Amino acid sequence: MNECAIGVFDSGLGGLTCVKELNRILPNENIVYFGDTARVPYGTRSRETIMEYAEQDINFIKKHNAKLIIAACGTVSSVLGADKKNAGNIPFTGVLLPTAQTACKITKNGRIGVIGTPATINSGAYVKAIKNIRPDVSVTGNACPLFVPLVEYGFTGKDDPIVKLAVEKYLAPIKACDVDVLILGCTHYPMIKDAISEYMGSSVSLISSSGEAAKYALALLTEKNMLSGRSETGKNVYYTSDSIELFEENAHAFLGDTIGGEVHKVGIDELISAAQDPA
Numbered sequence: 001m002n003e004c005a006i007g008v009f010d011s012g013l014g015g016l017t018c019v020k021e022l023n024r025i026l027p028n029e030n031i032v033y034f035g036d037t038a039r040v041p042y043g044t045r046s047r048e049t050i051m052e053y054a055e056q057d058i059n060f061i062k063k064h065n066a067k068l069i070i071a072a073c074g075t076v077s078s079v080l081g082a083d084k085k086n087a088g089n090i091p092f093t094g095v096l097l098p099t100a101q102t103a104c105k106i107t108k109n110g111r112i113g114v115i116g117t118p119a120t121i122n123s124g125a126y127v128k129a130i131k132n133i134r135p136d137v138s139v140t141g142n143a144c145p146l147f148v149p150l151v152e153y154g155f156t157g158k159d160d161p162i163v164k165l166a167v168e169k170y171l172a173p174i175k176a177c178d179v180d181v182l183i184l185g186c187t188h189y190p191m192i193k194d195a196i197s198e199y200m201g202s203s204v205s206l207i208s209s210s211g212e213a214a215k216y217a218l219a220l221l222t223e224k225n226m227l228s229g230r231s232e233t234g235k236n237v238y239y240t241s242d243s244i245e246l247f248e249e250n251a252h253a254f255l256g257d258t259i260g261g262e263v264h265k266v267g268i269d270e271l272i273s274a275a276q277d278p279a
């Protein structure tokens with residue numbers, strides 16, 4: 001079991017920012033990644049549709065014998081809620097709880113900002129998770145619907161005028177609340193963290209939900225005695241529901257390196273049958 005892969009999924013490529021962190025802090029682990037690139041974005045869809053897709057994604061990953069499943073997607077994590085700790089008999093985590101815990105730990109002035117997709121912010125899940133941990137803290141959230149398409153189209157430079165304009169538009173109400181911690185509640189957002197940081201200023205700590213989920217995975221696998229005993233570097237295998245070529249072309253920007261693993265195509269019909277016939 002310890003030599004099984006960590007399963008990671010996202011609506012698209014954003015979850016690769018979590019894979020990048022996993023590769024850094026757990027270099028000997030195998031990773032199986034699914035990006036639902038044919039159906040991204042999830043964050044502007046209804047709760048029912050997101051739940052349906054999440055179930056398909058989880059069951060697809062389960063079929064690959066994962067020892068831990070990570071929903072490296074703020075949208076799915078928020079819709080499923082912080083209480084989901086297992087997928088059948090497999091440990092499960094979203095990005096929500098680890099990120100909320102860290103934000104509560106590091107805020108000094110008790111004012112936390114959170115940005116995410118419309119589904120993440122409208123779910124109220126971050127506010128609920130944070131208030132459960134620290135009822136005294138105030139939370140200001142804002143949905144940033146243009147961030148995912150900007151990142152997916154490669155607009156990530158901190159001096160890019162389109163990025164700067166979008167950052168200013170979405171973050172002005174949060175900056176006005178004098179937060180000292182800002183949660184990047186979508187796993188695409190680390191790609192534009194330099195622009196966000198420049199706008200918010202150096203006194204605001206940015207928390208990457210991808211990075212927090214990866215740290216949580218390390219702690220969980222250590223606690224459960226489930227770390228791989230492999231001495232060589234682990235392998236990454238990727239699955240995409242759209243073009244393999246497009247995945248390969250875009251993924252390295254998220255991973256900050258070559259993707260270093262095979263990419264396979266999975267059809268939507270396969271995802272649907274994975275949910276109908278769970279592992």
Ligand code: DGL
Nearest residue numbers: 014041042043074075187
């Ligand atoms: N990476 C997803 C998230 O963290 C992307 C959003 C989407 O599919 O809309 O929410």
